[in-house]
Amino acid sequence: MTTASTGNRILGLACRSCGKLYPLQANNFCTEDFGPLEVSYDYEVIAKQLRKEDLQKRPWNMWRYRELLPLDGEPTVGLHVGGTPLVHARRLGAALGVKQLYVKNDAVNFPTLSFKDRVVAVALSKAKELGFTTVGCASTGNLANSVAANAASAGLETFILVPHDLEKAKLLGTSVYGSNLVKVKGTYDQVNRLCTQIAFKYGWGLVNINLRPFYAEGSKSMGYEIAEQLDWKLPKHVVCPMAGGSLIGKISKAFKELTSLGWVNNTPTKFYGAQASGCAPITTAVKQGKDSHKPVKTPNTIAKSLAIGDPADGYFAAKLITNSGGWAEDATDEEIIEGMQLLSQTEGIFAETAGGVTVAVARKLIEQKRLPVDEPIVICITGNGLKTQDVLEQMLESVPLIGPTLNEFDQVVTGPRETVRKPSTATV
Ligand SMILES: [Zn+2]
Numbered sequence: 409m410t411t412a413s414t415g416n417r418i419l420g421l422a423c424r425s426c427g428k429l430y431p432l433q434a435n436n437f438c439t440e441d442f443g444p445l446e447v448s449y450d451y452e453v454i455a456k457q458l459r460k461e462d463l464q465k466r467p468w469n470m471w472r473y474r475e476l477l478p479l480d481g482e483p484t485v486g487l488h489v490g491g492t493p494l495v496h497a498r499r500l501g502a503a504l505g506v507k508q509l510y511v512k513n514d515a516v517n518f519p520t521l522s523f524k525d526r527v528v529a530v531a532l533s534k535a536k537e538l539g540f541t542t543v544g545c546a547s548t549g550n551l552a553n554s555v556a557a558n559a560a561s562a563g564l565e566t567f568i569l570v571p572h573d574l575e576k577a578k579l580l581g582t583s584v585y586g587s588n589l590v591k592v593k594g595t596y597d598q599v600n601r602l603c604t605q606i607a608f609k610y611g612w613g614l615v616n617i618n619l620r621p622f623y624a625e626g627s628k629s630m631g632y633e634i635a636e637q638l639d640w641k642l643p644k645h646v647v648c649p650m651a652g653g654s655l656i657g658k659i660s661k662a663f664k665e666l667t668s669l670g671w672v673n674n675t676p677t678k679f680y681g682a683q684a685s686g687c688a689p690i691t692t693a694v695k696q697g698k699d700s701h702k703p704v705k706t707p708n709t710i711a712k713s714l715a716i717g718d719p720a721d722g723y724f725a726a727k728l729i730t731n732s733g734g735w736a737e738d739a740t741d742e743e744i745i746e747g748m749q750l751l752s753q754t755e756g757i758f759a760e761t762a763g764g765v766t767v768a769v770a771r772k773l774i775e776q777k778r779l780p781v782d783e784p785i786v787i788c789i790t791g792n793g794l795k796t797q798d799v800l801e802q803m804l805e806s807v808p809l810i811g812p813t814l815n816e817f818d819q820v821v822t823g824p825r826e827t828v829r830k831p832s833t834a835t836v
Contacts, residue, residue, distance in 0.1 A: 435618060447621050451668045457475050470632075471487065489519075493516070494633070497787075506781045509785050510787070520558075523627065524791075540612065548571065559587065571598075644678065647680045648681060653726075680734045681726075684739060684741075686708040693722065747764035
């Protein structure tokens with residue numbers, strides 16, 4: 409299916425274990441050793457096709473880097489995805505004692521308010537190139553929302569499978585687009601295994617199963633944007649949430665690609681992984697100095713979007729973190745809520761529970777002196793708090809209720825603060 413338009417810039421799908429090359433088809437594992445497949449590029453060809461200066465003329469979205477993404481032709485799905493803000497988080501930085509703290513805010517990604525729009529834009533554009541008319545996914549929520557929305561706009565039929573206990577907002581934010589949403593009585597890992605069987609039996613394009621090599625490449629765009637927004641400098645430290653463990657590796661791949669194109673100086677970045685304590689297979693492996701993770705059978709955390717007990721890229725994520733000189737930590741449910749509140753109350757950014765995990769872990773790593781306070785740090789926010797409001801409901805208990813009189817309002821302003829505004833568990 410490789411056409412002249414790729415100009416041979418894509419070599420194929422390469423096995424991450426043995427290196428065997430496969431054609432660009434819907435296939436996610438090596439038939440020799442079941443190693444995962446990854447898109448492999450010829451950067452000398454890309455360097456001839458794309459110069460850094462060319463970007464100035466292009467719209468500020470993920471497709472400005474399209475030569476580094478695995479499509480044969482022009483993108484056809486998710487044309488407005490990406491281009492999210494990199495916020496210089498001065499108030500959060502001050503609260504944490506860090507001079508240069510940046511928040512990459514994919515909580516405002518278009519159209520479904522999470523970084524998953526990046527991976528889905530690539531996966532569904534590729535699905536159309538490969539001729540699929542029915543697509544789907546196994547999801548912990550954000551991916552479900554994104555596949556449903558982007559497929560609707562592309563006129564593709566969808567089957568989306570999720571664990572039955574997801575947040576209501578994520579279920580509704582999938583159904584509304586007219587997708588065939590199916591709740592499964594089981595964990596994400598069980599849903600994922602079922603989807604593998606479905607992809608084989610029905611021949612559909614499941615974005616994070618048989619289209620996974622293409623899908624995962626979309627995450628690189630977050631790394632390109634971070635580098636460009638820092639004026640083509642790589643950050644010294646990146647803190648990233650981990651579910652399947654793919655995003656952190658793809659940001660690293662993006663930085664390496666920009667280095668090999670000569671667009672940034674070869675300055676090493678340390679990577680730090682964040683998970684919830686109730687499902688922390690990768691952070692546990694890093695802390696114990698182990699190569700591979702031990703799967704968590706029954707995840708138990710309010711950060712449902714990160715609740716993947718047996719992460720597909722766990723091995724690679726743990727290796728990357730350790731080799732980069734970074735570290736990994738996890739956050740309890742209470743710390744997750746504190747992290748959400750801290751980010752909201754310092755920067756006005758309402759992130760979902762996964763964002764609370766990332767902020768809480770960044771705080772922990774700073775306290776442990778693993779993250780130096782005098783070097784630039786980027787933390788990656790991947791989803792929007794409007795989707796996981798349930799966990800904050802108790803905050804509403806301290807909202808004062810008054811009659812429509814100035815007198816009663818005066819009492820709110822001048823009255824004893826404790827009676828009108830109980831300090832939350834997470835006052836900054
Ligand atoms: Zn192989």
